[in-house]
Amino acid sequence: MDAFVEKPKRREAEQQSDIVRPDRQKAEEAVRTLIAYAGDDPNREGLLDTPKRVVDSYEEFFSGYHESAHDVLSRTFDEVGGYDDIVMLRDIEVNSHCEHHMIPFIGKAHVAYFPTDRVVGISKLARVVDVFAHRLQTQETMTAQITETIDDVLKPKGVAVMIEAVHQCMSLRGVKKPDVATITTQFTGIFKEDPAQQARFMTLVSSGK
Numbered sequence: 001m002d003a004f005v006e007k008p009k010r011r012e013a014e015q016q017s018d019i020v021r022p023d024r025q026k027a028e029e030a031v032r033t034l035i036a037y038a039g040d041d042p043n044r045e046g047l048l049d050t051p052k053r054v055v056d057s058y059e060e061f062f063s064g065y066h067e068s069a070h071d072v073l074s075r076t077f078d079e080v081g082g083y084d085d086i087v088m089l090r091d092i093e094v095n096s097h098c099e100h101h102m103i104p105f106i107g108k109a110h111v112a113y114f115p116t117d118r119v120v121g122i123s124k125l126a127r128v129v130d131v132f133a134h135r136l137q138t139q140e141t142m143t144a145q146i147t148e149t150i151d152d153v154l155k156p157k158g159v160a161v162m163i164e165a166v167h168q169c170m171s172l173r174g175v176k177k178p179d180v181a182t183i184t185t186q187f188t189g190i191f192k193e194d195p196a197q198q199a200r201f202m203t204l205v206s207s208g209k
């Protein structure tokens, strides 16, 4: 796999560049406000470093706003020894935050594509999942974004994505139904048009259960 193509860099259309990011001090002040709102004293010793830790955590949870999934897929390989079938990554861990409550939803993504004449490094498919998961999300939007990006950059014969996740906004608060799996799927190309290929994807997903 030594032949590769670097595609020109571009950012996803959904990323908004006109957002003014507050500085770190403002973000930490907001956390102090929330601590006080919760009913505790942000100046007591055990909580003094908490705003810094929360903002550090935000840098990790929401790192996807500073990354481009298109760029992640920019390097492809065309030496595949005549391979002409589905490439699938099953059980990619997903940790995201729902945009309604900013509470985690956690689960697995299954990502497949049917290459035309070139493939991408398999780790890059998991990286694409991470880029979108590390933003405020709905599961449906994330599923569509992963699918669309792979379809757009690799131009394969088809893309299939399934996400299964548990939303803590449903388990820990509100309706309080733990262990409900929310399942979303999105198909393009042959996975959408050919029921046999869609069935193969579903079989490969369930073969890991």
Ligand SMILES: Nc1nc2c(ncn2[C@@H]2O[C@H](COP(=O)(O)OP(=O)(O)OP(=O)(O)O)[C@@H](O)[C@H]2O)c(=O)[nH]1
Pocket (backbone or CB within 6 Å): 098, 099, 100, 137, 138, 139, 140, 167, 169, 170, 173, 174, 175
């Ligand atoms: N479609 C979709 N809904 C989600 C997702 N994550 C959370 N939600 C839902 O977003 C909805 C927000 O509903 P609202 O009525 O505005 O908020 P709420 O009063 O906190 O709702 P409850 O969670 O029912 O208490 C809830 O039904 C959540 O279950 C997601 O990824 N996709």
Ligand SMILES: [Zn+2]
Pocket (backbone or CB within 6 Å): 098, 099, 100, 101, 102, 103, 167, 169, 170
């Ligand atoms: Zn939620």
